[in-house]
Amino acid sequence: MTQYWxxxxxxDEVSVDDALAAPKSTVPWTGVRNYQARNFMRDQMRVGDGVxxxxxSCAEPGIVGIAxxxxxxxxxxxxFDRKSPYYDPASRQEEPRWSLVDVQVVKKTRxxxxxxxxxxxxxxxxxxxxxxxRLSITPVEPRHWRQITKLLGA
DNA sequence: GCCAACGTTGGC
DNA sequence: GCCAACGTTGGC
Numbered sequence: 001m002t003q004y005w006x007x008x009x010x011x012d013e014v015s016v017d018d019a020l021a022a023p024k025s026t027v028p029w030t031g032v033r034n035y036q037a038r039n040f041m042r043d044q045m046r047v048g049d050g051v052x053x054x055x056x057s058c059a060e061p062g063i064v065g066i067a068x069x070x071x072x073x074x075x076x077x078x079x080f081d082r083k084s085p086y087y088d089p090a091s092r093q094e095e096p097r098w099s100l101v102d103v104q105v106v107k108k109t110r111x112x113x114x115x116x117x118x119x120x121x122x123x124x125x126x127x128x129x130x131x132x133x134r135l136s137i138t139p140v141e142p143r144h145w146r147q148i149t150k151l152l153g154a
Numbered sequence: 155g156c157c158a159a160c161g162t163t164g165g166c
Numbered sequence: 167g168c169c170a171a172c173g174t175t176g177g178c
Contacts, residue, residue, distance in 0.1 A: 057176055132159045134175045
C-alpha cells in the first residue's frame with residue numbers, strides 16, 4: 001500500500017530546482033542523521049510512495065513540489081566520506097549506520113507556505129505542524145495528502 | 155542572532 | 167537506568 005511522506009530539505013543544500021536539474025529529476029536523500037527519520041526510509045518507504053518536498057531553514061519555508069520515492073533503501077555514502085559534513089566515524093562499511101532512498105521530483109508546485117499550511121482548515125494535525133516537531137521526515141495521512149495535492153493542483 | 159524544543163552523550 | 171549538559175533543528 002502506498003504511503004505518503006513529507007521530506008524537508010534546506011534549499012541552500014538541495015532545492016527542488018536542484019533536484020529537477022539532476023538526472024531523472026532524482027537525488028539521493030543524503031545527510032539524514034536522526035534515527036527515527038532513517039527508520040522511515042530504511043524500514044517503511046516503498047518505491048512509488050508519495051513525497052511532499054519541503055523547503056526548511058529558509059526565507060519562505062513550505063511545500064514546493066510533489067515527488068516520489070524512487071529507490072529501495074541503501075547506505076548513505078556520505079557517512080564514509082571524511083570530507084563530508086555528514087561523515088560519521090562511528091559507522092563501519094560492514095555495518096552502515098545510515099541509510100537513504102532516492103527521491104524523484106514529479107512536479108514543482110507553487111510554494112504552499114508554512115503560514116498557509118498552519119491556517120488551512122483540515123491540516124491542523126499535519127505531523128510537521130505539531131508543536132516542537134523537528135523531524136526532517138514525517139508521515140503524511142492520506143487525507144492530508146489528498147487535500148494538499150488538490151490545493152496545489154497536482 | 156535568538157531561543158524553544160527535542161535528541162544524544164556520558165558520568166554515575 | 168537516570169539525568170544534566172550539550173548539540174541541533176528550524177521558525178522567527
